[in-house]
Amino acid sequence: MKRSLIAAVCAAGITLLSTAALAQVTVKDAWVRATVAQQKATGAFMQLQSAQDARLVAAQSPAAGVVEVHEMAMDSGVMKMRAVPSLALPAGKAVELKPGGYHVMLMDLKGQVKDGDTVPMTLVVEGKDGKRQNVEVKATVRGSAQPAMKHDHGHGQHKH
């Protein structure tokens, strides 16, 4: 019992050492919005934090033909989204990808993304030294697509 515990701790130590040279990126609460049949695109959201200054420069997923990093912003009173070449991940700062803000856009979907499914994604993070690192993410599919398509009247928005 005791021996196996020590072995586990050692293994964890080795993992930490081998990744120390790269920007260590943690991903929290990764989720993808569910789609309806025939819907070709959806968004992935998560919280990213990098130990060192880095940038999210690309993403891939076997579930989508095209994956881009998008930004949503008000433009002359209209909510618009556009692809951004990269997303800055300042050292130690949690960067939120959320509805209405930055998101990973999954386009040319291979199939319907259903509530409860898991969507694997690979994020490509580039450190200040130009070194690229792949970060594997398993995002959980949440919700039904309808509320996202309809207009919300402001009810049930507070989630405290």
Ligand SMILES: [Cu+2]
């Ligand atoms: Cu988008």
